[in-house]
Amino acid sequence: MQEVSLRNVGHSIPKIDGLSIAMGKPAYTEDLAMPQALVLKILRSPHAFAKIISIDTSKAELVEGVECILTYKDVPKERFTLAGQSYPEPSPYDRLILENVVRYVGDEVAIIAAVDEKTALKAMKLINVEYEVLEPVLDFEKAIGHPSVVHFEEDLTCNFDIGLHKEQNIVSSHEQAVGDVEKVLKDCEFIVEDVYYPQAQAHAMMETYRSFTYQDHMGRLVVVSSTQVPFHIKRQLARALQIPAAKIRVIKPRIGGGFGGKQTGAGDVFAALVTLRTGKPAMIIYDRQETFSCTTSRHAMRIKVRLGADADGFIRAIDLEVLSDTGAYGEHASTVLSCVGEYTLPLYNKTKAVRIRGNAVYTNKMPAGAFRGYGATQGTFALESAVNKLAERLAIDPTEIRLKNISQKGETFLTGHGVQLGSTALDRCIKKGREMVGWKEKFPRQTMSGAKIRGVGMAITMQGSGIANIGTASAEIRLTDDGNFALLIGATDMGTGCDTILSQMAAEVLEVPLDKIYVSAGDTDTSPFDPGSYASSTTYLAGTAVIKAAEELKGKILAQGAKFLGVSKEDVIFEELSVRRIGGEGEISLAKIAEQTILGMGNLQLAAMATHGSQISPPPYVAGFAEVEVDVETGKVDLIDYVAVVDCGTMINPNLARIQAEGGIVQGIGMALFEEVRYSNLGKMETNTFMQYKIPCRQDVGNVRIAFEESYEPSGPFGAKSIGEVVANTPSPAIVNAVYNAVGVQVHHLPVTPEKVFLEMLKQQ
Amino acid sequence: MQIELIVNDKSVTWDIEKDEFLADTLRAHGFLSVKKACDTSCCGLCTVWMDGKPVLSCSILSMRAHGKKITTIEGVAQAAEEFAHILTAEGAEQCGFCSPGFIMNVLAMKNELDNPTEDEIIHYLTGNLCRCTGYMGQLRAVKTYLGVA
Ligand code: FES
Numbered sequence: 001m002q003e004v005s006l007r008n009v010g011h012s013i014p015k016i017d018g019l020s021i022a023m024g025k026p027a028y029t030e031d032l033a034m035p036q037a038l039v040l041k042i043l044r045s046p047h048a049f050a051k052i053i054s055i056d057t058s059k060a061e062l063v064e065g066v067e068c069i070l071t072y073k074d075v076p077k078e079r080f081t082l083a084g085q086s087y088p089e090p091s092p093y094d095r096l097i098l099e100n101v102v103r104y105v106g107d108e109v110a111i112i113a114a115v116d117e118k119t120a121l122k123a124m125k126l127i128n129v130e131y132e133v134l135e136p137v138l139d140f141e142k143a144i145g146h147p148s149v150v151h152f153e154e155d156l157t158c159n160f161d162i163g164l165h166k167e168q169n170i171v172s173s174h175e176q177a178v179g180d181v182e183k184v185l186k187d188c189e190f191i192v193e194d195v196y197y198p199q200a201q202a203h204a205m206m207e208t209y210r211s212f213t214y215q216d217h218m219g220r221l222v223v224v225s226s227t228q229v230p231f232h233i234k235r236q237l238a239r240a241l242q243i244p245a246a247k248i249r250v251i252k253p254r255i256g257g258g259f260g261g262k263q264t265g266a267g268d269v270f271a272a273l274v275t276l277r278t279g280k281p282a283m284i285i286y287d288r289q290e291t292f293s294c295t296t297s298r299h300a301m302r303i304k305v306r307l308g309a310d311a312d313g314f315i316r317a318i319d320l321e322v323l324s325d326t327g328a329y330g331e332h333a334s335t336v337l338s339c340v341g342e343y344t345l346p347l348y349n350k351t352k353a354v355r356i357r358g359n360a361v362y363t364n365k366m367p368a369g370a371f372r373g374y375g376a377t378q379g380t381f382a383l384e385s386a387v388n389k390l391a392e393r394l395a396i397d398p399t400e401i402r403l404k405n406i407s408q409k410g411e412t413f414l415t416g417h418g419v420q421l422g423s424t425a426l427d428r429c430i431k432k433g434r435e436m437v438g439w440k441e442k443f444p445r446q447t448m449s450g451a452k453i454r455g456v457g458m459a460i461t462m463q464g465s466g467i468a469n470i471g472t473a474s475a476e477i478r479l480t481d482d483g484n485f486a487l488l489i490g491a492t493d494m495g496t497g498c499d500t501i502l503s504q505m506a507a508e509v510l511e512v513p514l515d516k517i518y519v520s521a522g523d524t525d526t527s528p529f530d531p532g533s534y535a536s537s538t539t540y541l542a543g544t545a546v547i548k549a550a551e552e553l554k555g556k557i558l559a560q561g562a563k564f565l566g567v568s569k570e571d572v573i574f575e576e577l578s579v580r581r582i583g584g585e586g587e588i589s590l591a592k593i594a595e596q597t598i599l600g601m602g603n604l605q606l607a608a609m610a611t612h613g614s615q616i617s618p619p620p621y622v623a624g625f626a627e628v629e630v631d632v633e634t635g636k637v638d639l640i641d642y643v644a645v646v647d648c649g650t651m652i653n654p655n656l657a658r659i660q661a662e663g664g665i666v667q668g669i670g671m672a673l674f675e676e677v678r679y680s681n682l683g684k685m686e687t688n689t690f691m692q693y694k695i696p697c698r699q700d701v702g703n704v705r706i707a708f709e710e711s712y713e714p715s716g717p718f719g720a721k722s723i724g725e726v727v728a729n730t731p732s733p734a735i736v737n738a739v740y741n742a743v744g745v746q747v748h749h750l751p752v753t754p755e756k757v758f759l760e761m762l763k764q765q
Numbered sequence: 766m767q768i769e770l771i772v773n774d775k776s777v778t779w780d781i782e783k784d785e786f787l788a789d790t791l792r793a794h795g796f797l798s799v800k801k802a803c804d805t806s807c808c809g810l811c812t813v814w815m816d817g818k819p820v821l822s823c824s825i826l827s828m829r830a831h832g833k834k835i836t837t838i839e840g841v842a843q844a845a846e847e848f849a850h851i852l853t854a855e856g857a858e859q860c861g862f863c864s865p866g867f868i869m870n871v872l873a874m875k876n877e878l879d880n881p882t883e884d885e886i887i888h889y890l891t892g893n894l895c896r897c898t899g900y901m902g903q904l905r906a907v908k909t910y911l912g913v914a
Pocket residue numbers: 800801802803804805806807808809810811812821822823824
């Protein structure tokens with residue numbers, strides 16, 4: 001544990017940008033756009049699958065105020081992916097900016113750029129498109145071997161083998177096995193088998209997707225984008241537009257939420273194309289309907305689970321078989337698929353064999369993409385539901401079966417290549433959670449007055465912290481001429497507060513007050529490289545990069561101060577913003593050092609830069625407990641209480657960690673109880689407004705209570721791990737389990753709607 | 766057409782289109798605190814006051830604001846900041862996109878309700894969606910602000 005007392009780290013410091021954004025200061029993409037920017041609208045396909053036979057834009061182009069209309073004839077012929085991933089991306093290059101084939105309702109057909117929205121919409125109506133409608137693939141369970149092939153084009157490529165078989169509509173196949181699962185299962189006394197269907201979920205961030213582009217004084221393309229991944233957007237645009245990356249600058253201002261959605265490109269490429277064609281500033285803002293139906297969602301999946309346990313209640317085999325619906329394009333298809341096992345199988349390590357296999361398939365629906373939890377959410381729902389079932393079969397308390405089987409500190413797990421677990425407080429999380437929720441008194445159910453029954457249920461989960469051996473982050477810190485520090489980072493704060501917590505870490509190491517540090521982030525011209533905020537990377541990787549840079553800079557300041565004082569580096573310390581001689585006369589202030597190094601004859605601006613990547617991705621943990629009340633007359637489920645106990649290592653900023661946890665839990669509650677992306681039988685999305693797609697409002701969430709059980713992760717900055725994603729995973733299995741414990745209805749298809757519960761109860765009678 | 770109205774205590778005369786909505790008109794005139802997050806009057810982000818009462822500016826035709834007093838967060842900066850400090854002390858502004866509309870409704874509630882219960886607070890604010898925070902931190906901030914338990 002950390003022994004020295006810390007001044008910045010571990011304190012609930014308000015976010016450095018908090019007051020400004022709360023007060024509505026202009027800081028987001030649209031606020032920064034030039035008023036004369038062209039307004040873009042996209043003509044979208046009304047068909048789930050079709051070829052464009054002809055497209056006539058001549059009438060539309062005559063509308064006064066129309067600047068240009070672009071179709072598939074006007075775009076480069078190089079396929080790319082919108083997935084924001086490190087190069088070489090594991091997502092297939094399966095899109096063109098516009099194509100003469102449309103693969104889902106909402107796929108882009110033409111870009112209209114005009115002086116204002118009204119003009120663009122008027123022109124859109126005058127575009128004539130003739131389609132040859134094809135038979136779409138809508139049911140993902142029938143995609144493999146379907147007579148229709150979603151991607152029949154010859155020029156689709158992958159950077160490496162992800163198991164793509166496009167003629168069978170398979171984007172990616174994955175198999176990982178350790179030990180002989182079938183054999184171990186055969187020897188198990190207890191076997192549980194079940195199938196679960198986590199649904200497609202919409203990110204529904206409050207700020208819809210948007211991008212503003214212009215050419216600067218050197219003719220470079222500047223893209224101001226509401227994105228989580230500015231560096232990836234830059235590379236993506238270079239490929240899609242076939243221009244050198246050096247000609248592109250991407251700036252991420254404040255962004256109004258992402259949740260993984262903004263790890264995939266959206267309108268940037270359209271605005272950029274228009275700016276390149278016209279030389280004029282352009283802006284694209286997706287409306288809410290487009291945001292729901294023309295971007296990405298969480299991957300819907302079918303997950304078959306088989307669990308085997310011995311007579312003593314030890315889980316000996318886990319077998320997962322996954323089918324993942326990636327929709328019309330393969331963004332994040334292979335990686336979300338593999339993460340289903342990556343972030344579930346290591347939970348339990350008394351196993352003798354584990355396996356995950358599966359396919360991600362193309363269908364003619366909106367693409368799926370990255371979404372907070374990234375496969376772990378779906379895998380956790382399936383695995384934890386099965387573990388709850390196993391507990392019942394074994395007549396062991398669900399909390400006890402976990403305590404008996406979870407991986408402990410210093411232990412290895414089958415898929416872990418021998419790496420020992422550096423930190424875990426999951427056992428404490430489980431114990432604390434069951435105490436907080438009143439598990440002993442409430443498990444499994446209590447009959448209330450009227451027709452109400454209450455039940456409790458639980459689940460545990462893990463995630464990673466960054467992507468081992470792939471994710472890297474860089475940070476640079478400069479002592480500025482005014483004696484302050486400029487912290488340059490590529491990490492992209494999307495409300496999560498990373499600009500603040502990274503400053504806290506820098507301030508801690510440099511031993512200066514937080515207000516002496518100012519952050520410049522998320523600009524590909526001035527920030528050092530960072531893949532962006534995803535994969536729960538920022539605290540863990542960027543945090544460590546910041547610490548390394550700060551330590552180096554501090555060394556330089558001490559050395560320089562010592563030099564000015566005419567003593568050796570070992571004879572000085574840093575204290576009260578000055579370099580002082582130990583036990584003797586003489587000190588020089590930071591401001592003076594800055595002045596004398598940078599100005600006048602110093603000729604030496606002190607700065608340090610560091611890059612950090614990790615060979616491991618230490619897991620944060622959550623134990624989640626739900627108490628629900630089911631109305632047996634209607635099947636309605638009310639969430640009464642949700643307790644989540646989190647191990648994210650050291651909390652760098654407890655308040656921000658808590659809010660992350662509360663927000664993630666509520667997003668998970670939405671997934672468990674309300675949210676579902678649904679399509680008509682022609683493949684048109686039916687849930688494209690907040691009227692049809694319900695996200696939790698204040699009245700829906702009952703009481704959400706968060707507690708922390710800190711561990712100390714030796715490889716993390718100040719012992720920290722991640723928190724951003726892990727918090728989204730427990731509500732689905734815990735709530736489903738609570739409903740089961742209340743009324744005996746096991747829901748396999750999320751979300752848990754009153755209809756499903758009611759109909760199942762009827763069947764039981 | 767032209768409308769005359771008072772925005773944040775200043776009289777203004779604005780040229781507008783007949784089918785323009787107030788949220789867009791306000792943004793076009795530099796009141797960039799006014800955010801929009803839906804097309805269906807569901808999210809509350811666009812909340813401003815009309816004659817002192819909270820309204821959804823995305824669904825009010827600008828011509829209906831003729832002769833009215835409109836207040837945005839810029840017009841009640843001092844009171845808003847008092848609450849915003851409490852909100853940020855909780856960390857309950859994450860992306861912040863929902864915050865201005867939320868704050869306008871919180872201030873309106875303070876004017877309207879005396880010592881509201883937790884249920885009344887939740888009920889009053891339920892139209893203000895937030896996808897980031899999970900609402901609990903906002904509730905803690907509101908209770909601190911109102912001095913209710
Ligand atoms: S913008 Fe959603 S209610 Fe006004």
